Amino acid sequence: MSLSGRQVQVVAYPRGPVEERHFEVVEVPVEPVGPGQVLVRNTWTSVDPGLRLRLREAAPEGYFVAFPLHAAMDGIMTIGEVVESRAEGFAPGDTVWHARGWRDYAVVDASAVQLSGLGTLRVLDTSIAEPQWYLGVLGGMGLTAYAGLSVVGALKGGETVWVSAAAGAVGSLAVQIAKLHGNRVVASAGSDDKVRWLLDDLGVDAAFSYRAAPVGEGLAIAAPEGIDVYFDCVGSDHLEAALDAMNRDGRIAICGSVSEYESEPAGPRNLFLAVAKDLTIRGFRGSSNLDLLDQMQAELGAALADGRLQQRETVFDGLASAPKALIEMIAGRTTGKTLVHLTDVR
Missing domain, CATH: 3.90.180.10 (Medium-chain alcohol dehydrogenases, catalytic domain)
Known part of the structure; x- marks a missing residue:
């Protein structure tokens, strides 16, 4: 038939x-x-x-x-x-x-x-x-979040991590994984409702809407002592703000640039700060880190089962x-x- x-x-x-x-x-x-x-x-x-x-x-x-x-x-x-x-x-x-x-x-x-x-x-x-x-959480999105934090050494804990587009599929997992590993987590999103969800449900330490004020201003309030790690899903003005706020020897993991997917690219104007601050900027893809898949599924699966992680x-x-x-x-x-x-x- x-x-x-x-x-x-x-x-x-x-x-x-x-x-x-x-x-x-x-x-x-x-x-x-x-x-x-x-x-x-x-x-x-x-x-x-x-x-x-x-x-x-x-x-x-x-x-x-x-x-x-x-x-x-x-x-x-x-x-x-x-x-x-x-x-x-x-x-x-x-x-x-x-x-x-x-x-x-x-x-x-x-x-x-x-x-x-x-x-x-x-x-x-x-x-x-x-x-x-x-x-x-147990597939490509979880692998991207987990791998991005892994490749810049953000799973050791004790640092300040900023995640942009933090209410999205990857970002919402990245903030939770960073918290599970003992970091102070700052999150940004595009609405007040998403900011409340990040604070009240996901337990981030600080959050702001990039639509309420310029990104750099929101980040300065949320992370007055600077950031050690930036998980970048957005690019453009978010990446520029991160470069301003990065502490010396900070690390940036870039998994996307959603701000440029439907517009002309707008790169950061302050890229030399990567030199001045001895920064590491690492682009990555989840699918390039398949060696972490089983480890990620075991760790995040356990966190899902006992309620420490939300999907x-x-x-x-x-x-x-x-x-x-x-x-x-x-x-x-x-x-x-x-x-x-x-x-x-x-």
Whole structure:
């Protein structure tokens, strides 16, 4: 019996803000399952800021490639259930992750390396965590937060750590991980509601809204003695403020620059402070630190189980809502991990 399913396709590259008209939902036949492959019915799919970089005619050099027009959007982390398997180690009913999201069904080559290895087909243990948590705290988001703090030595404790975009999927985990390791944590976000959540629920030591006053002013009040570590998700004026506030021998971990995803790049004007203060600035990707995945899942899984760590989600229902979810996330109108629940797979 032939099977068909829907997939979201890009039909035009945005020249400014992302809009729903840049996408369409298309019904396509599902290809037969070949040797070494499995058929997965997708149940949850991820929405991440980095997807905006792939909605350009050419993605940044060295990054994941741009999404082609009028084709499936490969390279999006997804959770699903195996329907049919012709691959050893995978059986119908298994919950798996892979990187062929924003579609109802995916035929996945079990041996194919996806997203530098992070998205390679893998069976998940849903007895210890909700399936969708593997797209957040126990997946790429958790790995990015954990790895970023690791590569700049911020897990030793006793320092002041500032995390920008701290109410987002990665930032909200980075602040909690930094707290768990004994740091004083400063957080910034884009609304008073998010600031209250960071203070009241996540227990950061100080927080401010970058919309209420210039970033440098908010940071000076929150961290009057300066900062030792900056976890950068934003770039631009946030990075500039961090350079001003960094203490000598401070470290900066850069995982993103969301302020520039829909506008022209605006680099810091005070970069020489990296020299004057003997700073270390380290760019990194979660998928480049797969050696930390098992360690991260064990540590953060235990913290989830005993309530020391929270996973907050903003969930959109149905495949067709994926473009809207991306638009809302980029606009700063979501909190925590943004997900699409594929409740309408036929």
